[in-house]
Amino acid sequence: MKKSLVLLLSLIFVIMLAGCGTSGNGNKPGSEGQQTAGNGDQGGKTNNEPFEITIRHTQVGESKKFRLALLEDVVKKTEAAVPGLKIKLDGVDSEVNRKERLRGEMAAGKPPEIFDVMGSPDAELYAKEGLMLDLTPILEELGLTEKFTTLVPFTHDGKIYGIPIGGSIEGYFYNKEYFEQKGYQVPKTLAELDDLAAKIKADGKFPFAQASKDAWIPLMTTNNLWSYYGGPQITYGLKTGESKWTDDNIVKGVAKHQEWVQKGYFKKGELGFEYAHMRNQVITGEAVMMMDGSWANSVFRDPAQAGDMVGKIGYFNMPPVNAGDPVVVMQDANNGYGFSSAVAEDPRKLQVVKEFIRNMWTEEMQLRGLKEDGVLPAMKMDLDQMKTVSDDPLMQDIFRAVSEIGTSFPAFDALVQAEVNTALSTGIQQVISGDIDAAKMLENVQAVQDAANSAAQ
Amino acid sequence: MNKALRNPLIYMLFILPAFILFVAFFIYPIVTAVNNSLTSWNGISKTMTYIGMDNYATAVQDKIFWYSARNNVYFILFSCLIQVPAIVFFSLLIANVRRLKDLYKTAIFLPSIMSTAVIGILWGFIYNPDFGLMNEFLGLFGIEPVYWLSDKNWAMIAILITNAWQWTGFYIVMVLAAILSIPKELDEAAAIDGATGVQRATKITLPLIMPIISVVVMLSIAGAMKAADIVLVMTKGGPAGATDVMATYMIRYAITSFKHGFGNAIAVLIFLFTIIITVLYQFLIARRTERIEY
Numbered sequence: 178m179k180k181s182l183v184l185l186l187s188l189i190f191v192i193m194l195a196g197c198g199t200s201g202n203g204n205k206p207g208s209e210g211q212q213t214a215g216n217g218d219q220g221g222k223t224n225n226e227p228f229e230i231t232i233r234h235t236q237v238g239e240s241k242k243f244r245l246a247l248l249e250d251v252v253k254k255t256e257a258a259v260p261g262l263k264i265k266l267d268g269v270d271s272e273v274n275r276k277e278r279l280r281g282e283m284a285a286g287k288p289p290e291i292f293d294v295m296g297s298p299d300a301e302l303y304a305k306e307g308l309m310l311d312l313t314p315i316l317e318e319l320g321l322t323e324k325f326t327t328l329v330p331f332t333h334d335g336k337i338y339g340i341p342i343g344g345s346i347e348g349y350f351y352n353k354e355y356f357e358q359k360g361y362q363v364p365k366t367l368a369e370l371d372d373l374a375a376k377i378k379a380d381g382k383f384p385f386a387q388a389s390k391d392a393w394i395p396l397m398t399t400n401n402l403w404s405y406y407g408g409p410q411i412t413y414g415l416k417t418g419e420s421k422w423t424d425d426n427i428v429k430g431v432a433k434h435q436e437w438v439q440k441g442y443f444k445k446g447e448l449g450f451e452y453a454h455m456r457n458q459v460i461t462g463e464a465v466m467m468m469d470g471s472w473a474n475s476v477f478r479d480p481a482q483a484g485d486m487v488g489k490i491g492y493f494n495m496p497p498v499n500a501g502d503p504v505v506v507m508q509d510a511n512n513g514y515g516f517s518s519a520v521a522e523d524p525r526k527l528q529v530v531k532e533f534i535r536n537m538w539t540e541e542m543q544l545r546g547l548k549e550d551g552v553l554p555a556m557k558m559d560l561d562q563m564k565t566v567s568d569d570p571l572m573q574d575i576f577r578a579v580s581e582i583g584t585s586f587p588a589f590d591a592l593v594q595a596e597v598n599t600a601l602s603t604g605i606q607q608v609i610s611g612d613i614d615a616a617k618m619l620e621n622v623q624a625v626q627d628a629a630n631s632a633a634q
Numbered sequence: 635m636n637k638a639l640r641n642p643l644i645y646m647l648f649i650l651p652a653f654i655l656f657v658a659f660f661i662y663p664i665v666t667a668v669n670n671s672l673t674s675w676n677g678i679s680k681t682m683t684y685i686g687m688d689n690y691a692t693a694v695q696d697k698i699f700w701y702s703a704r705n706n707v708y709f710i711l712f713s714c715l716i717q718v719p720a721i722v723f724f725s726l727l728i729a730n731v732r733r734l735k736d737l738y739k740t741a742i743f744l745p746s747i748m749s750t751a752v753i754g755i756l757w758g759f760i761y762n763p764d765f766g767l768m769n770e771f772l773g774l775f776g777i778e779p780v781y782w783l784s785d786k787n788w789a790m791i792a793i794l795i796t797n798a799w800q801w802t803g804f805y806i807v808m809v810l811a812a813i814l815s816i817p818k819e820l821d822e823a824a825a826i827d828g829a830t831g832v833q834r835a836t837k838i839t840l841p842l843i844m845p846i847i848s849v850v851v852m853l854s855i856a857g858a859m860k861a862a863d864i865v866l867v868m869t870k871g872g873p874a875g876a877t878d879v880m881a882t883y884m885i886r887y888a889i890t891s892f893k894h895g896f897g898n899a900i901a902v903l904i905f906l907f908t909i910i911i912t913v914l915y916q917f918l919i920a921r922r923t924e925r926i927e928y
Contacts (some may be wrong), residue, residue, distance in 0.1 A: 276890050283678050284894075302892060306678045390784075390872060446763045448873035449784025596891035603886075606874035610786060632674075 179317040186316025215369050223529055226258040230529055232264055233279065236270035240476055242606055243549035247542060250526040254536040259529050271512075275299065282317045283308050287519075290526055291533060294515040297591040303515070304338040307531055310516040315531055321538055330511045339576065340538060342458040343552035346494075346585070347397050348506065351479060352465045353570075355382075355492040363493045367405065367433075374442050377465050386464035388450035392602030393590070395434070398468045399605055400589050401495045401507055403564025409505050409586035414418055415593050418630055422601075422623040423616070437609045448609055450584035460486050462533035468495070471575050474551035476568055492574040494581055502585025510555045511591050547572075553579065594633070600625035613616045659867035662758050664905070670898035675896030698875060699900070702883035706791060709858030709879065710911070712794040718851055721802055722843075725809035726835050739807060746804035752928070754867030757796045758783070786876035793877055797864050801857065805850045813839055813847035847920070852912055859908040880904045 214470045232252065236245035245268070267289060269278055272428050275295055282288045283303050294300050294309075303309045311438035316322045322337075331339035356362075359380070374409040379573050389395045404412065407426030414420030421427075437443065444450075444458060456476050458464035460483050467473075477490040479484045494504050514537070520526045536542070543554035548566045553575070590598045604618040613621075638644055640903040671689055673682040691836065694698050726737045745753065760767045761782035769779045816839060862881035864872060871878040871886055880900060888897030911923045 278891075280677065298892075302676065306680070308678070332761055390870060446781035446784040447780060449761075449763075449789070449869070594891075596887070597891065599891050601889060603875050606872055610874050612786075613875060 193629050199527055201540055207249060226523060227261045227263060228487040229263045229265055230290040230291065230526055231267050231291040232533075233269060233274060235269060235293045237268045237270055239482065243475065244546065244552070247546055247549065248537075249503055249564065251533065251536045251542065255529060257530045258384050258536075261525075262529055265531075268609070279512065288515075288517045289522055290517050291530065292515055292517070294513065295512065296339055296511040297587075300331050300339045300515055300593055304336070305331040305365050307337040308518055311338060312340065312516065312520050312534075313337050316340075319531070319535055320444075321534070324538070325510070326555060326557055327510050330509075330587065331513060331515075338538075339513045339515040340534065341555035342515035343365045343472075343481045343512070343543075343546055343550075344508065344510040344555045345472050345574070346506050346508045346579060346582070347401060347468065347470050347588075348492055348494045348575075350459060350467045350469055350473060350571075351461065351484075351491050351493065352459065352489060353424055354489040355462070355465055356491070359416050364496045365489075367402075367498050373438070374437065374466075378442060380442065382462070383444045383464040384466060385437065385457065386455045386458035386467040387449045387456075388452055389606060390451055390457035392605050393607060394452060394455065395605050396589070396601065397470070397507070398495075399431055399434045401468070401505075402433050403427040404505050404507070405495070405498050406430045406433075412586065412589050412592050415589075415597070415626055416630065416633075418627075422619040427630065428619055431605075431608060431619060433558055434605075435611075436494050440609070443609075448606060453511050453551045456482075460484065463488075470554055471578075472550075474571050474575060477571055478551065485611045488570060490571055492571060492578055494578045504577070504581045505586065506582045507588055508582065508585035509588050511588065511593070513555070551575070581617075594629040596629050597622065597626050611624050636793055646778050646902070651692065667898045667901050667905075670895055671902050673895040674893075675895040675898075676892040677897075678892070682895070685895070689896045692896060693698055693899055693903060696887075698878070698887070699880070699883055701865075701875070702878040702880050705877060705879045706859055706861065706907075707792060708794065709797070709861050710855055712798065713854035714851055714859055716845065717798045717802060718805075718854065720842070721805045721809055721849060721850060724802070724841065725731075725843075727805050728806065729810055729813040729839075730831070742803040744803065745800050748800070750800070750863040750867055753796060753800050754864065757792075757868065761792055762864070783869055783875050786873050789873060789877045793865055793868055794870060797861065800864070801854075805853070808841060808850060812843040816842050851919075852915060855911055855915060856908060859904060859911065880907075 200593065234245070234246070234248055235241075236248055243315055247264070254539050256262050257263055271293070274293055279288060279292055279294065279299075285307070286308065288303075289310060292304070300309060302507075304311075313322075316337055319343055321340075327342055328337050328341070328418060331337055331341065337545065351363075359376075361373060361376070366375050377384040385398075386526075387398070400412075403426065406429045407424055411420045411424060411426065415422065447455075455469070456473065459477075460466045471492070474492070478487060480487050494506050497504060514533075521528055521630060538556060540556065540558070541555050543558065544563075544566050546552045547554055547563060551567075551572060554563070560576060563579075564573065567573070570581070589601070595632065600622045604613070604622050607613040608618050670682070672684055672686060674685050674688075675682045685787070703873035728735060731738060748756075752780070759765075763769060763779045763781050764786075766780060766782070772780065780788055793822055798898050820838055820842075821834055824838050829837065860881060861879050862885070865877055865882050866885070869877045869881040875883075875886075881904065884897050884904070888900055889892065
């Protein structure tokens with residue numbers, strides 16, 4: 178009896194352990210180094226068996242409904258082109274995807290087949306670990322390699338690992354109606370912008386809308402300011418040690434931002450406001466100008482979100498320090514789609530990736546994104562062609578702003594290490610709250626930069 | 635069969651499933667965290683470089699880490715000194731209500747079943763400086779608007795109030811269960827002897843529910859040490875890190891910066907601090923209140 182019982186229990190556990198041990202298909206993406214996309218040829222055989230792939234996207238919420246519709250159309254076209262294919266759309270908030278979901282999946286070695294990804298520093302790190310598909314041969318095959326404004330944020334060791342979905346510039350959205358009523362002109366220099374802000378403040382309104390709960394929002398202003406004072410190239414040298422955060426010109430930029438806070442140019446309590454609150458300040462007329470990415474135009478063109486303010490909002494670039502100096506603007510294409518390196522092991526999935534790229538990155542889709550969603554094309558496109566897409570006055574202002582750009586630069590977070598971004602994010606909030614001055618804050622950031630540079634060596 | 639049950643091996647086989655689960659979901663993660671904390675792992679790479687105790691040294695030398703730890707202490711103090719007395723007070727009140735007792739119990743329990751995200755949004759409105767309920771109320775007394783979530787002097791207290799609101803109902807239901815399980819004869823005998831309601835509450839009920847209060851305090855301490863979600867939802871650790879607790883410090887300075895080795899070191903420190911505080915509480919306070927005999 179005793180032996181039988183022991184045998185029976187042992188048998189149960191052996192079965193249980195065996196069950197645990199054989200789970201999973203043993204497919205470890207990247208375990209054989211970086212995967213390069215092959216040609217996906219299946220030896221002439223057509224396999225129509227149903228299969229599924231997942232696209233992780235971040236087109237969630239009202240403000241991204243047009244972009245989601247565009248993605249859904251691409252999905253339909255791709256499903257139609259690949260027999261048996263079912264695409265599962267997995268929508269996640271962009272911050273959650275970037276900082277939690279995708280990172281966790283990458284750590285486990287199992288990202289979705291197609292996923293939304295930031296170019297730098299994220300894609301670079303994932304590519305280095307062999308988790309992202311090398312798209313160089315696919316782009317060459319599809320004749321797309323030279324079609325993009327920039328692929329730098331997605332390029333690592335000369336190979337391309339992602340494709341930007343759109344581009345953007347940063348500048349000021351402003352209440353055009355208010356400007357006209359008061360007889361104000363779009364400022365030509367920073368000093369004029371300063372004077373304008375003082376007049377608006379004296380009129381009882383907030384010159385600038387800002388919501389600094391997320392530090393990247395105020396840092397748009399700061400990044401553009403220091404790039405004017407120190408030149409856009411100054412940020413490129415921080416990672417190599419050629420330039421320092423403590424440079425007088427960077428200090429000047431941050432100090433100017435702090436000066437605007439101290440003068441009451443931003444609404445009190447903005448450190449606790451969410452991103453949407455900033456737009457609401459402009460829509461309600463509480464604030465007159467707002468530094469934001471050009472993508473925000475979709476909000477101001479949508480009656481459901483902007484109400485009566487539709488058609489009353491304009492856009493201009495942050496003006497240079499001196500009249501006539503070249504206009505320096507943050508122009509970026511750091512957000513796009515990447516593909517799991519595991520796709521290279523399955524010819525059918527590889528075919529899906531090709532079809533997805535073929536359908537997504539077309540002139541038609543880029544112009545549709547521009548027209549419906551106001552996202553500037555990531556692909557090279559003639560400015561006159563862009564102008565024909567939309568006769569919306571706000572879009573025309575943005576096109577004019579693009580045409581005025583003398584020098585563009587990528588956002589600072591694409592040029593420095595993640596921990597430096599964290600230090601600067603905390604630092605700018607300290608500057609806004611008045612805890613610390615610009616020079617001291619940048620000293621702290623430089624200390625983190627030095628440590629990060631040393632660690633990299 | 636009796637012989638079989640006298641064999642220790644059989645008992646070991648019976649506890650094996652639980653033991654496997656314990657090892658897989660408790661021991662293994664801890665060992666892994668300790669191992670990772672000794673590396674400079676970026677969270678993605680398949681290779682790890684061991685750097686000894688450097689991550690721990692970085693953490694303990696960082697004043698921002700200790701600032702975050704101080705906020706955890708505020709959580710504990712608020713729980714023990716304000717929340718727990720309130721829990722006991724309201725439990726005693728509800729226990730003595732004659733009508734609609736179930737309604738009160740349900741209503742007070744509701745916040746604890748709501749998601750933290752919903753509570754964050756709800757209280758975000760309450761704390762809104764322009765039209766929030768808190769400032770509307772304070773305005774009745776001529777008090778200037780308070781920037782609850784954006785002023786570093788108020789942000790932490792705003793979070794503590796919200797956190798207390800979320801969990802007080804849960805603990806009240808626990809304490810209420812303990813109160814209602816006390817034999818009625820004890821209370822009736824005291825009443826016949828002329829004891830007042832306050833006397834019966836403090837001299838009869840309170841001593842008899844001390845074990846459950848002790849459990850509530852310990853759960854509060856553990857909850858305070860691992861607090862993160864409510865902070866992330868309400869302030870994201872801001873303004874300027876003023877409401878960062880150890881867990882949000884870990885996310886902000888380690889996980890988002892691809893420094894998982896450092897993040898694991900912080901996680902281990904949180905675990906150690908929690909163990910130390912709960913063990914101290916057990917030895918110094920809780921053990922004295924464990925045995926209750928009617």
